[in-house]
Amino acid sequence: MSTILIQRAHILSMDTQIGEIMDGDILIENDTIKQVGIHIEPTEEMEVIDGAGYIVMPGFVDTHRHVYQQLFSQAFTNWSLMDYFTRFLDDIGSRLRPQDIYVGSYIGYLEALNSGVTTVLHWANSTNTYEHGLEILKANSQINMRTIIAIADSVQQLDEDANFRKMLRLRDTNSNPLTQIALGAISLDVERFKRSISEAHAENVFATSHVGGAPGEEGLIEHLYEEGLPLNYINFAHCNQLSDKDYEIFAKENISVSITPEIEMLMGHGYPPFYQILSKGGRPSIGADTTSVVGADMITQLRVGLAYTHSVHNELVNIKGEEPSLGVFNAKSVLEMGTIDGARALRMEDQIGSLIPGKKADLIMINTTHHQTAPLYDPYNYVLMNAHAGNIEQVMINGHWVKKNGRLNNAPVDIDLLNDSTRFMRQELEKYQGVRV
Incomplete structure (x- = not known):
């Protein structure tokens, strides 16, 4: 012992x-x-x-990170959200090789560990084949980080039925007690999205989805709620451009929400919805999103979240001609979002998130x-x-x-594999003139 x-x-x-x-x-x-x-x-x-x-x-609980995209470390910082969709998800992401997913995941986990992240939801949205998924599991077995891997195709290859079968196959393959397999559900088609949620619930599989990061999804949560869908089995990421009723439902039903403040302000998702959720009694969690755009440091995300939410609250106070005040957020509460609230968001609060016997x-x-x-x-x-x-x-x-x-105890990634994947990625990125890589 x-x-x-x-x-x-x-x-x-x-x-x-x-x-x-x-x-x-x-x-x-x-x-x-x-x-x-x-x-x-x-x-x-x-x-x-x-x-x-x-x-x-x-340790910090990062509830939304595309870990494998560490392979593109800050290469996309000057891209808009639409650039990311068209250049990466619709193009480069569809051609990533299994070894690229392995290398990116391995170095991405190391970056997260180094900054104190002990649990991460890995949104693996270029798991285009079963073999890609096996390479992520291989990286997990070598790093041994507490992880939920959300399995999803790149948008160009989107076939939700095939992705669901692939996710179940990877779930049955996984033998690592620190790793869970989840469904990365895409909300582009609302009816198919509802079916994905129901299917995941029937299989007792956690699901996660990007919502409200672009116009047009206001009222989506209200619609899903009224349809009686099991929203407590889902983590919703971003949620920037939703309705007040949606935010009320998040708070009332204790639905899992992950906000990634630095990415959302840089890429154009909309303003991080901390204030909208906190003011209604909800407790969001926090993620770094993708280190292809920002750094891997979780504390930076927490700090940005605090500063932004104070600015929103104080602007509302200033408009009324009143003195600025602390509002609904302080350092302790934001650290809770990065620990125990993150554990709750991933339905792991009975295991992690606080130091108790x-x-x-x-x-x-x-x-x-x-x-x-x-x-x-x-x-x-x-x-x-x-x-x-x-x-x-x-x-x-x-x-x-x-x-x-x-010092990290894990061995560094195989340098030959890293160099090969980096050369491949540079070739893929060269087509976008004016993109410095």
Whole structure:
């Protein structure tokens, strides 16, 4: 049995009962948190970690990331949303080889781990064949990150019936306990979309879909709700251009929503709908979306979400001639969105998202002693405004260290495979004149 004791850390449990503990201890047995408290007595067989000078908190839960697109690291930053649809999903994405999906997934998982993400919903929307899916599973087995893989074709190859069969086949193939297979449902055809949702529910499969990132889907959630569809089995990403009634339903029914603020403002989805959902009592989660456009750092997404939502609230207050105020958002609440709310969005709150006995040991340790970021006053503000991948020095998933002393434990990707995929991608991108790659 593996037993690890972290001592004297500043613990942000993200649990309402345990709360924040200064000079706290966490006892981990195998893959599970056994005890959280003060002055836990060590024994000879324990690996004892000195947590003094560290904030220990749950690992981040990224509820919407196209992990494999790390292969295109920031190549699409100057593309609009329509450019992404026509150039990538309708063109390049349809020609990705299985090895390209493997390489992109492998390095994408490493990027996420490095910035403290311990659970990710991987929206794999270029899983064009079963063999592509096997390559993602191969990357997962080598990285061992807690992952939900949403299986979907590129838009050009869209055949939802074939995709559903492929998803079920990959689900039956998967043997990794840290990996779940989900359905990436496309909402272009509402009737087929409704059938996809019902079929996924019948198979007890989680589903996820992009909605409201472009005009024309206002009222879609209300329509699906009135049709009696099982919306609690679905994660909806973006949701920027929906109706007030849609947002009310999200809050009332506790429906899973993932907002990706930096991407949405850069590419033209619409304004991130934090305020619309929070003001109605809902709790959205947060994702990075695609590192083909933005960086992989989850804390940046959380910080952008806080700044944007404050600006919306304060603009409404300014219009009324009143003094700006904190509004519905603060550092603690946005960190909850990146941890326990993310776990709820993925229906995994009984396993992850907070540091309490009985949950899986997924956590990060943030060094607070670096001279660039000292001193520490409010730990929630510190994490959100000062922390970055460089001072997230230790990352644990399922009781195993995947990053320790600032270094990832996984081997780097095969450089020959990476170079081959990069050459292939450069050739694919050259056709778009004026696109610097």
